[in-house]
Amino acid sequence: MMDHKQRKILVTGGAGFIGSHLIRLLINKYPNYHIYNLDKLTYAGNLENLTDVEKAPNYTFVKGDITDGPFIQELFGKIDFDGVIHLAAESHVDRSIENPTAFVETNVLGTVILLNAAKTAWEGKEDKLFYHVSTDEVYGSLGEEGFFTEETPYDPRSPYSSAKASSDHFVRAYYHTYGLPVIISNCSNNYGSHQFPEKLIPLFINNIKHNKALPVYGDGKYTRDWLWVVDHAKAIDLIYHSGLKGETYNIGGKNEWKNIELIHLLCDIMDEELGKPSGTSRELITYVKDRPGHDRRYAIDAEKLESKLGWKATITFKEGLRETIKWYLSNESWLNNVTSGAYKDYYNKQYHTA
Ligand code: NAD
Ligand code: DAU
Numbered sequence: 001m002m003d004h005k006q007r008k009i010l011v012t013g014g015a016g017f018i019g020s021h022l023i024r025l026l027i028n029k030y031p032n033y034h035i036y037n038l039d040k041l042t043y044a045g046n047l048e049n050l051t052d053v054e055k056a057p058n059y060t061f062v063k064g065d066i067t068d069g070p071f072i073q074e075l076f077g078k079i080d081f082d083g084v085i086h087l088a089a090e091s092h093v094d095r096s097i098e099n100p101t102a103f104v105e106t107n108v109l110g111t112v113i114l115l116n117a118a119k120t121a122w123e124g125k126e127d128k129l130f131y132h133v134s135t136d137e138v139y140g141s142l143g144e145e146g147f148f149t150e151e152t153p154y155d156p157r158s159p160y161s162s163a164k165a166s167s168d169h170f171v172r173a174y175y176h177t178y179g180l181p182v183i184i185s186n187c188s189n190n191y192g193s194h195q196f197p198e199k200l201i202p203l204f205i206n207n208i209k210h211n212k213a214l215p216v217y218g219d220g221k222y223t224r225d226w227l228w229v230v231d232h233a234k235a236i237d238l239i240y241h242s243g244l245k246g247e248t249y250n251i252g253g254k255n256e257w258k259n260i261e262l263i264h265l266l267c268d269i270m271d272e273e274l275g276k277p278s279g280t281s282r283e284l285i286t287y288v289k290d291r292p293g294h295d296r297r298y299a300i301d302a303e304k305l306e307s308k309l310g311w312k313a314t315i316t317f318k319e320g321l322r323e324t325i326k327w328y329l330s331n332e333s334w335l336n337n338v339t340s341g342a343y344k345d346y347y348n349k350q351y352h353t354a
Contacts, residue, residue, distance in 0.1 A: 007033045008080065009084070012066055016045050020194055021233040035059050044090075085131045086114055089164070092160070092198055093158050096163070100159035115130065133187070134167070141296045154169075185239055185305075186248065188226065188227050200224075214267075218290030218291070222258070222294060225255055226317055227253040238310075249302075254313070
């Protein structure tokens with residue numbers, strides 16, 4: 001539904017993967033809104049993700065760190081935001097295993113600093129919303145059967161998911177304790193353009209391109225529920241405008257794949273797109289040491305979002321994966337830019353070897 005009211009919305013982490021898709025959607029769909037993108041531009045944040053919209057009159061980029069309390073308080077003092085959509089986070093599980101503290105600082109402390117700023121600035125004001133974007137990983141790991149619902153008890157297993165779970169708890173605590181208007185959504189694995197090539201799909205596309213090994217963790221039978229990133233952005237838009245305050249919404253596309261089956265599909269599409277003989281890319285598959293504490297299976301039940309707000313995923317995985325592959329293959333300079341510099345050290349580390 002089109003909303004013609006003027007609003008100032010602060011999106012945190014808008015230079016990242018999901019944030020950049022959300023910013024693009026909001027700028028184009030709501031010309032009467034002003035969208036502020038607050039981002040620290042870590043290794044994962046890249047303003048090249050937004051070159052097509054950066055000159056829009058309803059867009060402002062603010063470089064800043066959500067863990068910088070005085071800066072955040074000042075920002076909320078200067079601009080009377082109607083809403084916050086909070087995505088800024090450290091997002092990669094493998095990195096959280098190497099350096100948990102960074103995840104506590106950004107994901108937990110950063111969220112609490114934003115909550116404090118919103119609470120102070122919004123005291124006595126109506127029609128505000130703090131929307132926290134979270135992950136299905138807070139629910140832990142499933143066996144062969146079943147789905148995560150909004151009632152599934154939290155059981156995070158990795159430093160990343162523990163930090164995200166903690167931030168979710170703080171958001172709910174501010175709702176119950178201070179009456180801050182909040183909404184949380186918990187989404188499954190996203191895929192699509194502009195994802196930093198440390199995550200499974202863009203990493204493997206990049207490795208195939210450079211004829212490098214494809215490191216499959218453990219037995220490769222871990223299962224993830226994949227959602228096209230634009231469908232996630234559309235869900236966030238819908239929930240922001242129509243969701244009930246104090247509520248949680250799960251987001252997922254009912255699209256489960258065992259890693260190895262997904263990797264086979266990806267290899268086969270890559271062979272077609274690169275004009276290589278069928279089976280060439282599969283030869284790069286290399287089983288390596290498992291991720292410590294690796295969650296076996298995630299699967300989302302998005303029934304609440306579908307039935308109450310009318311959301312549904314729009315694209316099949318095979319279409320979306322091919323589109324995604326084509327995007328990475330035709331955006332070589334983007335890939336080269338984001339994999340150079342500080343990221344190179346991490347990328348070249350032997351973490352993935354057996
Ligand atoms: P990303 O790593 O691509 O982007 C994170 C962004 O946050 C980057 O632009 C980075 O510069 C920024 N950032 C990091 N620390 C910051 C700080 N201290 N201050 C300001 N900005 C900072 O992440 P993503 O995959 O786009 O995920 C976005 C959000 O969605 C995260 O909260 C993540 O937990 C959640 N999420 C991700 C997925 C997924 O599959 N990627 C699924 C469900 C939920
Ligand atoms: O479920 C939502 C979560 O999905 C988000 O909250 C996280 O931010 C996002 O990073 C993602 O977490 P995963 O750990 O599931 O994503 P990743 O791409 O790192 O891994 C997907 C699966 O592939 C997982 O089972 C681990 C496996 N894997 C991953 C990499 C990077 C490999 O086998 N080899 C690899 O090199």
